[in-house]
Amino acid sequence: MGDLKTQVEDVRSSFGAAMASANSTDSLQELKVRFLGRKGTLTALLKSLGSFSPEERPLAGEALNELRDELERKIDRKKQELIQTEDAAAEAEDKIDVTMPSRGRPRGAFHPVAQTMHEIVGIMQGIGYSVALGPEIEEDYYNFECLNIPPWHPARDMQDTFYFPDDGRERRTLLRTHTSPVQIRAMLQYGAPLRIVCPGKVYRRDNDPTHSPMFNQIEGLLIEKDVSFSVLKGSLRELMNGFFGRELKNRFRASYFPFTEPSMELDIECVECSGKNSGCRVCKGTGWLEVCGMGMVHPSVVRSGGIDPEKYNGFAFGMGLDRMAMLKYGINDLRYLFNGNVSYFLSGRDA
Numbered sequence: 001m002g003d004l005k006t007q008v009e010d011v012r013s014s015f016g017a018a019m020a021s022a023n024s025t026d027s028l029q030e031l032k033v034r035f036l037g038r039k040g041t042l043t044a045l046l047k048s049l050g051s052f053s054p055e056e057r058p059l060a061g062e063a064l065n066e067l068r069d070e071l072e073r074k075i076d077r078k079k080q081e082l083i084q085t086e087d088a089a090a091e092a093e094d095k096i097d098v099t100m101p102s103r104g105r106p107r108g109a110f111h112p113v114a115q116t117m118h119e120i121v122g123i124m125q126g127i128g129y130s131v132a133l134g135p136e137i138e139e140d141y142y143n144f145e146c147l148n149i150p151p152w153h154p155a156r157d158m159q160d161t162f163y164f165p166d167d168g169r170e171r172r173t174l175l176r177t178h179t180s181p182v183q184i185r186a187m188l189q190y191g192a193p194l195r196i197v198c199p200g201k202v203y204r205r206d207n208d209p210t211h212s213p214m215f216n217q218i219e220g221l222l223i224e225k226d227v228s229f230s231v232l233k234g235s236l237r238e239l240m241n242g243f244f245g246r247e248l249k250n251r252f253r254a255s256y257f258p259f260t261e262p263s264m265e266l267d268i269e270c271v272e273c274s275g276k277n278s279g280c281r282v283c284k285g286t287g288w289l290e291v292c293g294m295g296m297v298h299p300s301v302v303r304s305g306g307i308d309p310e311k312y313n314g315f316a317f318g319m320g321l322d323r324m325a326m327l328k329y330g331i332n333d334l335r336y337l338f339n340g341n342v343s344y345f346l347s348g349r350d351a
């Protein structure tokens with residue numbers, strides 16, 4: 001028993017020294033395993049009780065059990081202290097000082113695409129256009145057929161479409177691939193004469209640094225008597241100069257769209273280098289930027305809108321709001337517009 005008393009005091013002493021240096025719940029757990037675990041120091045002493053004589057064994061067992069209870073009490077008390085300390089430290093680290101001034105802009109602002117939409121709509125309203133909106137879940141009939149794109153037309157391959165499952169309805173539904181169906185709906189509702197712009201989200205199966213499966217468009221439509229192509233060209237020059245805030249060189253190129261005839265595309269001089277930098281990242285050294293498709297509305301489209309093409313004609317144009325925002329605000333990656341990284345727009349730099 002004398003030797004056992006010495007061993008008990010040694011365990012108590014070494015335990016006290018280890019306890020003093022335990023400064024976290026993890027280190028305390030390691031200490032517990034070291035002394036009370038299956039291979040711990042005290043556990044080894046308890047296993048040695050079989051070597052004592054029958055007379056000594058009860059007293060030795062009592063002493064070792066008392067030591068085990070003592071160590072467990074001290075560990076539990078120390079654990080509660082450490083938990084409180086660690087919780088307080090974590091709370092202090094996560095604490096927010098609500099009296100500190102805010103960072104960034106002192107007030108809110110429009111997203112660049114929303115700002116671009118408001119600017120273009122404002123310019124067009126200034127020359128007599130009103131705003132028309134339509135559903136994003138559209139019928140195949142309005143999205144394609146009314147726009148001179150029947151089921152067999154090869155132009156359907158130009159727009160990879162998100163179709164909804166066939167639910168047995170006569171007309172298939174889809175996520176609209178352009179805002180042109182709004183033009184048909186507006187003609188059917190208001191008739192002629194008509195001047196509208198149609199902003200909104202559109203959807204196509206496309207996703208890379210320059211394309212998104214969801215993007216934003218704005219289209220314009222004018223239906224009146226005896227409208228000429230020169231009116232369309234003048235309107236687009238007015239829009240581009242007003243949007244970019246300066247006189248820009250422009251050129252019109254022949255193109256093809258099934259819903260207009262003739263069809264053209266508008267190029268403007270590069271807003272970054274004005275055609276003076278062969279290494280320009282915006283225009284790729286060409287000096288020109290393609291910004292808009294347009295044309296005189298096809299007579300069959302006018303007829304689909306419930307208007308007599310023998311009495312009225314008109315023009316339509318369309319452009320991507322995302323691309324216009326990127327050009328005006330110097331954004332070089334389409335994905336910045338959709339990833340929610342506000343710091344990029346606050347700084348005007350890649351963040």
